[in-house]
Amino acid sequence: MYESQYIDPALWEACKAGDKGAYADIYKLYYPRLYNYGCKLTENVVLIEDSIQEIFVLFWMNRERMAAVREFRSYLFVSFRHCLLRLLSQRKQEDLLNEEQYPFALEISTEQQQLAREEQHEQLQALKNAMERLTPRQREAIFFRFYENMEYEEIAGILQISVKATYKLMARAIDVLRDAYHAMPLVPAVMTLATLAVALGSLQLSIAILGTPPVPNI
Template identity: 45%
Template sequence: MDNPTFQHIIEGDIDAYSGLYKEYYKRFFNYGRKFTTNIVLIEDSIQEVFLDVWNRRDKLSHVDSPNYYLYSSFRYILLKKIKQHDKIVFDRSAEEDYEFSIENVIVSNELNEEMKTKLQHAIKTLTSRQLEAVFLRFYENLSYQEVASILKISVKATYKIMARSISALKENIMFLSILF
């Protein structure tokens, strides 16, 4: 296990648990907004993940990647709740309302406003699946294996999605550069 905070939680450290909750709450909230606008479902899912972590802490010593474990647990719980209440949709409108700014992950802060605009237009051309994979890989720094497991696809398929996503972004940015 590569996360000392997670190890402290396993040992029953309530302060470590509280810190982990604070660290992941906003990240999960932003990720959850990609699936639904139902804030209650998102918050309930976050609460359920962390309640489960605390209640099962003595059984979590086998977890090799806490980041992967938490994300896949959150995604599983949220999708289960959405199936009960809403239609599953990777909501693109949440991009402007919340902190998910994939363009800040892919490109540096030195990009001028024109390039940011072009990238935002290019991102809108990605499929929901591509957008989710790019978010998990670049924004959350999950490995290809972890992304594949969360999306329930093979690692090879994850590489293909990422390659197609990056290629589509490049093509669209080039096209937009010609137009502007």
């Protein structure tokens, strides 16, 4: 989904050493990713932007303590998620951090639907309905795995569940989407891998729906 999933090691070391230009480059790299993720949790762009600003200030203050780039990505999403849900909880006067009451809008976008041919609309609607049947946590796990290309260990850390539970969460979500796919009429002639990938905006998710999800070795 993004051109670069990781920060250049030299840029990372420069930032840790106090280079504000390197810090700005990292901010520019991750801002759209965090903003995109935040928009799936809320439509309140002010809270999204406030959360991004807050966690990047904390990151700058604590940058020297971080040992590696990979640690940073997980840290950033964990911090942003916690901060945004906290602000949403304060606004709604209810606890969204410890209960699965938060929204997560992972769906087939209007732009992606327009890319598909008219005869695919029925199939796309079936996929959209299936996506809406997923729990917020299932949609969130799907987002991190197939749109952010995160490993199961990273997803487990962000969602604060075990790796085994993450595999189960993902497998159940894929089962729902796969059942919806196989229930579609004229699937072989209409919804090929390529068109499914266009509809979902993720080739990896399309392959997972058509194939077999990975089995955890734990």
